[in-house]
Amino acid sequence: MSGEDRQSQLAREHKERQAQRAEQATKTKRNTFIGAGAAVVVVVGGLIAATTLLGGGDGGKPAAASSPAPSETAAQPTVSATPSAPVDPSKVSCSYRKDTSGSPAKKVGMPPGKPNLDLKTMTITTNHGAIVIDLATAQAPCSVNSFAFLAKKNFFDNTKCHRLATPENSGLALLQCGDPQAKADGENPTDGQGSSGYVFDDENLGGIPFTKGTVAMAQPAEAVNQNGSQFWISLGDETAQLGPEYTPIGVVSKGADILEKVYKGGWITNPDDITGDGGSSAPKIPVIIKDVKLA
Secondary structure: OOHHHHHHHHHHHHHHHHHHHHHHHHHHHHHOOOOOOOHHHHHOHHHHHHHHOOOOOOOEOOOOOOOOOHHHOOOOOOHHHOOOOOOOHHHOOOOOEEOOOOOOEOOOOOOOOOOOOOOOEEEEEEOOEEEEEEEOOOOOHHHHHHHHHHHHOOOOOOEEOOEEEOOOOOOOOEEEEOOOOOOOOOOOOOOOOOEOOEEEOOOOOOOOOOOOOEEEEOOOOOOOOOEOOOEEEEOOHHHHHOOOOOOEEEEEEEOHHHHHHHHHOOEEEOOOOOOOOOOOEEEOOOOEEEEEEEO
């Protein structure tokens, strides 16, 4: 091989390596934004901390230019955004299995295999008032079934929403809840790890756009079919950049004013969060779930 050919080969290889690194960085950034549980997230914690804790210091507030408040973003999507074929109740069966990730769990048993397909709304009563979610039960029956089971067990009662993501600290705008162990004080290193002790498969992927008002399940970075008790509510259209890795279960129909107030209140940075960004940005305005009911 001539010297000129060798230089061309090296140039090509260098370009290929650059492209691979760029692709991996993009994939890592996309998939580590919304984590739940311990095993997978802890492994990449160092990398996440470098890419997502952009706020620094003792929190911050969204700037109007770079992080529009929920009221300034696009209209909420509708649950019927993607029509689904009619569901035959006799053929719907859900499967739940033990969570073996080692995440700290509040165990209340396993949901039944037969879901209630008549459920239409989920009301989350918080210390600020009620947030109502119109459910995509036909599209995500097993996810809704899990929520119904946990709600009856009072699993979510007196739990705190542990993460407020904004464009400054995560590139997204969302509120994450459902960790029964979370303290949401900016000091607890394990916020974002807690679970229900069981996991279940993804559903309805791509069925509802991840724009303002969407509610979806959270799961560990790079994971599939590892849904548990944690979920997130989109506070802005930045979440539309996410790929369809997360199960959407519905959209907010009431309580947007509560979410906007919390969003505008800013976050508390948790520098000791061992999961990277799993619970590193608690809302400055505490959100405490008092009760969850499905009907």
